[in-house]
Amino acid sequence: xxxxxxxxxxxxxxxxxxxxGATGCGIARDLILRGIRVTLxxxxxLGSGTSSRFHGMLQSGARYAVSDTEYAxxxxxxRRIIANLVPEAVEQTGGLFxxxxxxxxxxxxxxxxxCHKAGIPAEELDPEQTMQDEPNISREIIRSFSVPDATIQSxxxxxxxxxxxRRRGGTILTRHRVSAIKTAGGRVSGVQVEREGSEYFVxxxxxxxxxxxxxxxxxxxxxxGIDLELAKGSIIVFSHRLVSQAVNRCRPPQSxxxxxxxxxxxxxxxxxxxxxxPDTTHVRPEEIQELLDNAEPLIPDIRKYRAFRAWAGxxxxxxxxSRPVGVPLPRRHSTFDHSDxxxxxxxxxxxxxxxxxxxxxxxxxxxxxxxxxxxxxxxxASTPIASGEKQPDWQPVRDFQRLEESGSPQVAICECxxxxxxxxxxxxxxxxxxxxxxxxxxxxxxxxxxxxTFCGSRVASMLAQHHPDYSGQSDLTGFWTxxxxxxxxxxxxxxxxQSMLSDxxxxxxxxxxxxxxxxxxxxxx
Amino acid sequence: xxSDAVIVGAELDGLIAAMRLLEYGRTVRIFSAGSxxxxxxxxxxxxxxxxxxxxxxxxxxxxxxxxLLHDQHPYRILERGxxxxxxxxxxxxxxxxxxxxxANGLNSMAVSPAGLALPTYATLAHxxxxxxxxxxxxxxxxxxxxxxxxxxxxxxxxxxxxxEIVIVDHKTPGHFTENMALAKSFDNLADPEGYFSxxxxxxxxxxxxVLFPAVLGLHEHDALLAVAxxxxxxxxxxxxxxxxSVPGVRLTxxxxxxxxxxxxxxxxxxxxxxxxxxGGRCTRVVDQAGRAFxxxxxxxxxxxxxxxxxxxxxxxxxxxxxxxxxxYQTEPLNALSVDRSLDALHEAGxxxxxxxxxxxxxxxxxxxxxxxxxxxHWNPAQECSAEGVCIATxxxxxxxxxxxxxxxx
Ligand SMILES: Cc1cc2nc3c(=O)[nH]c(=O)nc-3n(C[C@H](O)[C@H](O)[C@H](O)COP(=O)(O)OP(=O)(O)OC[C@H]3O[C@@H](n4cnc5c(N)ncnc54)[C@H](O)[C@@H]3O)c2cc1C
Numbered sequence: 001x002x003x004x005x006x007x008x009x010x011x012x013x014x015x016x017x018x019x020x021g022a023t024g025c026g027i028a029r030d031l032i033l034r035g036i037r038v039t040l041x042x043x044x045x046l047g048s049g050t051s052s053r054f055h056g057m058l059q060s061g062a063r064y065a066v067s068d069t070e071y072a073x074x075x076x077x078x079r080r081i082i083a084n085l086v087p088e089a090v091e092q093t094g095g096l097f098x099x100x101x102x103x104x105x106x107x108x109x110x111x112x113x114x115c116h117k118a119g120i121p122a123e124e125l126d127p128e129q130t131m132q133d134e135p136n137i138s139r140e141i142i143r144s145f146s147v148p149d150a151t152i153q154s155x156x157x158x159x160x161x162x163x164x165x166r167r168r169g170g171t172i173l174t175r176h177r178v179s180a181i182k183t184a185g186g187r188v189s190g191v192q193v194e195r196e197g198s199e200y201f202v203x204x205x206x207x208x209x210x211x212x213x214x215x216x217x218x219x220x221x222x223x224x225g226i227d228l229e230l231a232k233g234s235i236i237v238f239s240h241r242l243v244s245q246a247v248n249r250c251r252p253p254q255s256x257x258x259x260x261x262x263x264x265x266x267x268x269x270x271x272x273x274x275x276x277x278p279d280t281t282h283v284r285p286e287e288i289q290e291l292l293d294n295a296e297p298l299i300p301d302i303r304k305y306r307a308f309r310a311w312a313g314x315x316x317x318x319x320x321x322s323r324p325v326g327v328p329l330p331r332r333h334s335t336f337d338h339s340d341x342x343x344x345x346x347x348x349x350x351x352x353x354x355x356x357x358x359x360x361x362x363x364x365x366x367x368x369x370x371x372x373x374x375x376x377x378x379x380x381a382s383t384p385i386a387s388g389e390k391q392p393d394w395q396p397v398r399d400f401q402r403l404e405e406s407g408s409p410q411v412a413i414c415e416c417x418x419x420x421x422x423x424x425x426x427x428x429x430x431x432x433x434x435x436x437x438x439x440x441x442x443x444x445x446x447x448x449x450x451x452x453t454f455c456g457s458r459v460a461s462m463l464a465q466h467h468p469d470y471s472g473q474s475d476l477t478g479f480w481t482x483x484x485x486x487x488x489x490x491x492x493x494x495x496x497x498q499s500m501l502s503d504x505x506x507x508x509x510x511x512x513x514x515x516x517x518x519x520x521x522x523x524x525x
Numbered sequence: 526x527x528s529d530a531v532i533v534g535a536e537l538d539g540l541i542a543a544m545r546l547l548e549y550g551r552t553v554r555i556f557s558a559g560s561x562x563x564x565x566x567x568x569x570x571x572x573x574x575x576x577x578x579x580x581x582x583x584x585x586x587x588x589x590x591x592x593l594l595h596d597q598h599p600y601r602i603l604e605r606g607x608x609x610x611x612x613x614x615x616x617x618x619x620x621x622x623x624x625x626x627x628a629n630g631l632n633s634m635a636v637s638p639a640g641l642a643l644p645t646y647a648t649l650a651h652x653x654x655x656x657x658x659x660x661x662x663x664x665x666x667x668x669x670x671x672x673x674x675x676x677x678x679x680x681x682x683x684x685x686x687x688x689e690i691v692i693v694d695h696k697t698p699g700h701f702t703e704n705m706a707l708a709k710s711f712d713n714l715a716d717p718e719g720y721f722s723x724x725x726x727x728x729x730x731x732x733x734x735v736l737f738p739a740v741l742g743l744h745e746h747d748a749l750l751a752v753a754x755x756x757x758x759x760x761x762x763x764x765x766x767x768x769x770s771v772p773g774v775r776l777t778x779x780x781x782x783x784x785x786x787x788x789x790x791x792x793x794x795x796x797x798x799x800x801x802x803x804g805g806r807c808t809r810v811v812d813q814a815g816r817a818f819x820x821x822x823x824x825x826x827x828x829x830x831x832x833x834x835x836x837x838x839x840x841x842x843x844x845x846x847x848x849x850x851x852x853y854q855t856e857p858l859n860a861l862s863v864d865r866s867l868d869a870l871h872e873a874g875x876x877x878x879x880x881x882x883x884x885x886x887x888x889x890x891x892x893x894x895x896x897x898x899x900x901x902h903w904n905p906a907q908e909c910s911a912e913g914v915c916i917a918t919x920x921x922x923x924x925x926x927x928x929x930x931x932x933x934x
Contacts, residue, residue, distance in 0.1 A: 285841065292839060303839040413672070421672075454767060457639055461675030471685075472678045473641060488867060496837040496870065500830045503867050504565045505768060507906035511641035513581070514907070 012037045013372050016191055016204035018178045018218055020044075021051035022154065022354045024210035025161035026361035026380070032170045033383055034365055034376035039171040039202060040162070041178055041193055045438055047158035050212050051354060052441070053281065053313025054154060055235060055269055056262040057246055058082055058090055059355040062097060062122060062147040063253050064331060065114030066107070071332045071356075072118035078356045079150060081381045082157075085358075089156040093261060095149025096130060096243075097122075097250035100297060101140040107251050108143045115147065122147045136242045138298055149246040151262045154354060155441045164385045181207055181221045187344040188222070206368055209348035213278035213314040219336075222343050226336065227319040228350060229329055233270030234283045236291050236490060237309040239449045242266040242299060249298060253328070256294035264417065264448055268295050268302070275314060283310045283489050307490035308449050308498065318351040333360045337367050345371065413462075414455035416448020424459055428466050436460060436479035451483045453502040457510060473512065480506045481514065528552040528790070530926060531810050531820035533797045533847045534834060536561045537912060538897035539826030540780040541611075541919030542926070544618065547787045549927050554790040554818060556797050556810070560769075561777060562828050562898065566912060567643060567765030568652050568739065568772030569635050570626065572612065573600075574644030574909025585631055587646050587913070588612075597902040599914050602879050603921050608913070611920035616647060622779045623747070625650040636736075636764050638674055640682025644909055649772060651750050653736055653762035658683070661760075663690045663734040666724070671702045673766040674738040691732075695724050704740055708771045711742040717749055721756040732759050739763035740771050743778065799849030805885055806892050807848060822892045822926040823848070826919065829898030830870050843873045845899065850875050850883045850890075853901040867906070874901035880925035881918060892929060894922035 015031050017024045020042025028040045042048075061075030083090045099108050115122035123146050130144040131137070162172050179199065180192040190203035209218045216226045233255075241261040249257035260267045271287045288310060295302040317329040333352030339345070347367050352360045362378045369376055413421045427433055427442060439445055439459055446452030446459075456479050464470045484502065491499045506512045530546050532539040535557030543553045573587035577594055584590045588609055591600045600608055616626050627633075628647035634655040635645040648654055663683070667676040676692060683690045698720060699710035714720055728735070735757055741749045746763075753761040765772060785791065796813045811817050827834025827847050835852065836844045843852045854873035875883045875895045882889040896918040898905065905911035 289840065307839075457675040457678060457767065458672055460639075461678040463678075464675075464681040465677035468681075470681060472639060472682055476639065476678075484867070491867070491870060492837045492839045492841065496830050497833065499867055500870060501565070503871075503906045504562070504831060508909070508911055509565060509567050509637065509765065509768060509770070510639040511637035511643045512639070513575075 013205040013374075014039065014203070015206045015208060015368060016041065016202060017208045017210055018191065019049070019210035019212060019214070020046040020158065020162070020172070020174060021049045021210070021212055022047070022158055022161075022357035023212065023349060023352070023360050024208075025158045025165070026357040027208055027210055027349075027364050028165045028170055028172070029161050030358075030361040030365040030378060030380045031368065032165055032168045033379050034369060034374065036368070036372070036374070037170070038165065039173065039204065040165070041176045041191065041202070042172070042174045043177045045174055045441060046162055046172070047155050047441070049214070050313045050315065051154045051158060053311050054354055055233075055258060056151045056154075056260045056267050057258070057355070058150040058152040059353065060095060060120050060147045060149045061118055062095065062111070062115055062120050062149065063248060063258075065118050065120060065122075066110045067253055067328065068330055068332065069114050069118050071330065072114065072120060074332070074359060075353070075355050076118055076120045078359055079148065081358060082152070082355070083150060085381070085385055086157055086160050089153045089160060090150050091152075091262070092148070092150045093245050095147045095246040095248060096125075096134070097145040097147060097248045098130065098137065098141045098298075099143040099250040100138055101142055102297075103142075103249065103251045108145070111145065111250055120147055134243050134245070134247065136299055136301070137247060138300060143250065145250065146245075149248075151246065151260060152354065153262070157354075159442065160385060167386075178218065178221075181218075181346065183222060183343060186342060188346050206345040206347065206371060208364060208368070209346070210364075212350060213316040215316060215348050215350045217278070219338070219348050222338070222346060224338050224341055224343060224346070224348070226348055226350060229317045229319050230275050230278055230280075231272050231315040231317055232275045232280055232312050233272050233315060234287045234291065234310060234312040235267050235269035236288065236307050237311075238266045238268065239306040239308055240264065240266065242305060247298065256291055257298070259295070259299060263444065265308075268299075278314050278316070280314060281312050283312050285489065288489055304493075306449070306494045307492070308451060308495045309486040310489040311486055316350045333363070335360075335363045335367055337371070339371065347371075413458050414443075414445045414448065416450050416455075417444040419443050419445050419455070421458075421462070424462055425466075428462060434463065434467055434470065436463070436475050437482070440479070446479070446483060450498060451487045451502060452479060453498070453505050456480060456506075476506070476510070477512050480512065527819035528554040529820065529930060530554070530822045530824060531556065531818060532824045532826060533810065534558070534561070534825065534827035534832070534899075535781075536826040536828045536832065536897050536915060537563050537776075538915040538919030538922070539824060540777070540784065541615065541916055542824045542826065542894070542896060542923040543784055543789055544780065545614075545920055545923035546926060547784065547789060549923075549932055551927070551930065552788070553784070554792065554820065555784070556792045556795045556812065558794065558796045558833060562832050562911070563773035563777045564769040566770055566773040567635065567637060568649050568763075568770060568776075569643070569645040570612070570615070570628070570647040570912040570916065571643065571909050572608070572646035572913030574632065575907065577908065581907075583632070583642075583644055587632055587644075588630065595902070597876070599900050599903050599918050602877065603917060604879060607921050607924075608917040611917045612646070612913070614920060615916045619776070619779065622783055624776060624779050636679075636683070638679060638765055638767055640679040640686070646913060649763075651746070651761065651763050652772070653764045655686070657760065657762060658688050658734060661689070661733040662731050663688060663736055664693045664728055664732045665690055665736045666738070667692050667694050668697045668702065668707075668738065669694065671697065671707065671738065673704050674764065679764065691729060693724070693727050693729075695727060704766055704769055704771055705743070705774070708740045708743045711740065711749060712745045714745075714749070717752045718756055721753045725757055728757065728759075732757075734760045734762060737761065737763050739765050743771065743775060746775065797847045799847070802885060802890070805888055805890055807890070808892065810847075821930055822894065824894045824896060824922050824926065825850070825875070825899055826896045827899050829874060829900075831898055834899040835874060837870070845875055848893065850893075850895070851885075868904055871904035871906060872902055874899055876901050881922045882925070894926055896922045
């Protein structure tokens with residue numbers, strides 16, 4: 001603790017936010033807009049927790065229209081706000097709810113009236129027309145509805161929020177881990193942070209626990225308990241857009257009932273199983289079979305399509321004191337002011353979804369302001385974010401044109417996701433990026449069907465060019481093993497060949513080695 | 526339309542088996558669905574780079590170390606000495622095709638496109654090795670807009686390994702920057718002396734070794750490199766690029782040209798579909814258009830999962846695609862459950878007897894021989910053994926086929 005980096009006490013209060021997912025980034029923005037100084041501390045890269053291991057949807061709320069109408073209404077309101085605030089991270093695909101022959105026959109009517117109550121514009125469609133519009137889905141559709149579901153690029157969202165916070169003078173520390181929360185006389189005084197073996201103290205007036213699945217662990221640092229159920233969900237990624245809109249089963253929400261088109265891929269999910277450890281990101285092969293079996297009623301040929309990856313995320317669901325038996329846990333978030341339990345200035349938030357991250361942040365902001373005796377109101381919904389181009393993210397035609405206009409088609413670094421060399425170079429220089437993973441998350445390099453087989457070493461070469469002490473061998477190994485970890489789960493059909501090709505390139509051609517020393521460890525928060 | 530042998534798949538092992546059977550005066554028909562995995566090979570013959578035991582240490586004497594492999598490994602199921610004979614034959618036979626290797630029995634460390642070492646039993650005459658770079662001032666040539674060699678990565682890894690290296694930019698002979706097209710523009714270079722003289726002006730003084738991306742021609746590379754060495758007054762070497770590998774294509778071309786000259790029949794773009802077995806034999810293959818071809822022996826050199834010779838279904842079961850042979854795999858879901866490495870997929874494949882004949886029920890199938898990546902129980906990526914196993918099994922399959930056909934070797 002010799003390296004104390006305490007913030008000099010200025011006139012404005014200082015809030016420390018632990019966790020750089022959608023929630024933490026949203027809170028940082030909410031608070032700084034209310035005039036509070038903020039420091040956000042994230043263990044890995046921004047969004048590297050559940051916020052990137054999700055299903056890609058900016059929910060209209062229709063999914064919860066029957067089971068939790070109030071939460072559905074919140075989703076709809078937030079979905080509108082987010083689409084206005086960060087259009088460059090959102091694609092307004094629209095959503096479909098389809099009722100298949102064997103689905104509960106009374107659900108669709110309840111669904112329509114639930115949507116109506118929640119203010120979700122849902123419209124009944126002609127099932128024949130739906131089947132024509134979506135040729136890959138079941139021919140057994142009895143009823144179908146359109147709702148304003150959308151998709152969102154979470155990497156983009158968190159970085160846009162964080163950039164806005166930085167521009168307004170906030171501090172964002174990534175690759176820092178909070179190892180302890182310090183208190184003095186029943187009040188929080190700051191946090192102890194670890195970075196690459198060294199530790200220091202950051203002083204603050206309030207500390208906010210926005211660590212999602214890890215929030216019970218973090219609360220335990222000051223002896224606080226949060227009742228969480230950790231529900232792991234696994235998702236399979238298919239090449240191409242199998243559907244043009246997010247397609248949901250029209251039945252009470254349960255596992256494996258949504259397929260979502262995003263970027264150049266489709267996501268099908270999810271499984272659901274309770275786990276003990278928030279770091280669990282392992283997808284078991286049995287889960288893959290479970291997903292495929294359950295996808296077949298909706299997408300009959302699903303086993304014939306090319307799947308190229310699978311991942312899992314952990315939902316932090318809050319267990320209310322009076323837990324109703326036999327119904328799913330509520331999705332709405334909960335905010336805890338631990339002052340009530342004797343730790344002044346410490347606030348936790350959990351539950352909710354990526355869609356509702358902003359309203360979660362608003363609630364936290366209200367609690368914090370009440371605590372600090374400030375009257376500043378929430379303006380995060382009405383204050384625009386000044387960032388680059390206000391364009392939807394998925395624009396293949398635009399990207400092709402850009403590559404063509406840049407003179408030589410050879411400048412594409414990643415053909416799958418149409419990433420230009422110049423963009424990679426700019427990013428490396430502008431943001432001082434030193435790792436392939438950081439570039440991957442920002443530009444989707446290596447996200448496509450070849451999973452980094454060809455672009456990995458090209459981008460590594462650009463990093464080597466800009467950073468004299470860049471360690472290519474270990475960075476490439478880390479990048480490739482991480483890509484493999486996800487793609488091996490779906491190594492059948494064409495993807496088995498693709499994985500073997502990737503192995504041929506990385507091990508047989510480039511000469512990387514896989515052994516016990518360099519197999520990727522799961523991140524441990 | 527009968528031939529003595531049908532070779533399914535134009536992998537290195539299949540081409541070798543064909544070449545050897547032609548030497549014995551046999552008639553040969555070759556089916557290939559596409560280009561073989563030599564297109565991914567950085568050049569050079571890798572026999573065994575890493576020992577399976579002892580923490581996967583780098584092997585210095587690969588032939589000596591074969592005995593460390595488990596006893597189901599293709600090298601081990603072949604009789605002792607066969608691998609050595611096959612390699613000797615290969616180096617000599619390809620030498621006659623102007624494809625020259627340097628082999629002294631020990632591994633050299635070939636330079637990979639990422640600047641890492643690839644333990645290699647026989648390196649090409651102009652293939653860059655760490656041995657040749659040791660203590661030398663080296664220059665690495667970077668072509669503008671050429672993406673297939675990560676030059677800065679290569680240079681930084683070589684520097685990390687203690688080598689003196691500078692990057693020198695030079696133009697390409699034409700405006701093509703894709704491997705094959707670029708190699709062809711080197712073949713068509715009108716004035717090689719002029720081209721390399723211009724490069725000489727950009728080279729710093731005292732450069733002793735010049736490293737080029739391995740694209741200096743598909744046919745003219747030896748001549749061009751000789752001119753380069755003369756003009757630049759330095760040793761000139763090639764470093765493999767990302768696939769498709771020009772050195773791999775050169776070898777494929779050399780072998781295929783030779784086979785065509787010796788009246789092998791090629792069916793390119795032809796896939797073979799599973800056909801019937803009678804009395805422990807299969808004497809007919811059928812292509813995807815339904816045409817049947819008779820043969821006394823069939824060699825399956827279809828390149829395993831990488832090249833489509835094996836297929837994995839969505840339940841994790843592995844199938845052999847050409848003849849529908851039985852496949853070994855640890856357990857069905859293993860192909861999909863393997864944690865963090867693809868070893869279960871590498872290890873899956875067809876099991877055979879010592880003559881490379883697969884089992885059919887409880888007996889060996891008399892006239893079928895399986896080679897290369899379609900065989901079970903080896904792992905080219907882990908062992909650094911791709912070309913060695915293909916050459917040894919291709920050669921051994923031809924020997925076994927020849928004796929089945931009633932000839933002596
Ligand atoms: C399978 C699945 C599918 C989903 N699909 C959707 C969907 O389609 N739409 C939707 O709206 N929502 C969806 N969700 C929910 C949504 O993903 C989450 O609600 C949301 O991402 C949570 O964000 P967060 O910021 O609270 O948590 P996280 O993104 O997990 O952020 C918490 C951060 O805290 C950090 N952290 C933890 N401990 C420490 C420490 N000690 N020090 C520093 N940092 C620490 C972690 O590194 C992590 O980055 C899905 C969830 C799952 C699991």
